[in-house]
Amino acid sequence: MTSNTDQPNTTELAAEIVAAFVSRNSLPVSELPALILSVDATLRRLATGAPATVASPAEQPTPAVSIRKSVTADHLICLDDGKRFKSLKRHLATLGMTPEEYRAKWGLPADYPMVAANYAARRSDLAKSMGLGQSRDKAAPPAKRGRKPKASA
Structure with a gap:
């Protein structure tokens, strides 16, 4: 030291x-x-206290797979390392990136998916089957009473 x-x-x-x-x-x-x-x-x-150096546009990283091939119905392929995921958000967190930073790094559009289409559809169907997302205009069914009260002596 x-x-x-x-x-x-x-x-x-x-x-x-x-x-x-x-x-x-x-x-x-x-x-x-x-x-x-x-x-x-x-x-x-x-x-x-020196200013940070900015990477020149000529130093753009090369994706592991083409952007077009990175999106499939069943999975997404990370452009950084070529691994397949149903959802990229958690993987990006392990890489220290947010979805916005990932999209900016690779020049992706704002609507580039972070979740595979089939996975999102399955999760949506599951939520609908549980009754999530329905309006609350309908009255809730009356609650069943528990056990009968004890008779007083």
Whole structure:
């Protein structure tokens, strides 16, 4: 650590952050050094107050599958890693993204689905069969009484 106790060692902090990340996420060993360097550079930039670098449009990421093939009736395919899901929202949370950030990253329209069509239809049918979504104009059926009251002696 440096002699100045107010400023922590960014390399040690980067190692701790990466260790915490790797404990919860799978990552190839070959990518660890690049991740540590990236986190360290970000911490150094934050410590000096330098502005964040903006990725140029030429550095657009390449999707794992084509956008057209990523949407099917039974599942959605994540453009980041190519995995199949019925619902992308929870997977995106594990990647640290919101659906809006995901759509912006890949240039997707606002109506790009986050849930597979067949899955949404099944959930909708289930909710309707339970009586959810019906108006409350109808009076509720009268409640059944419990057991008969005891006769007083």
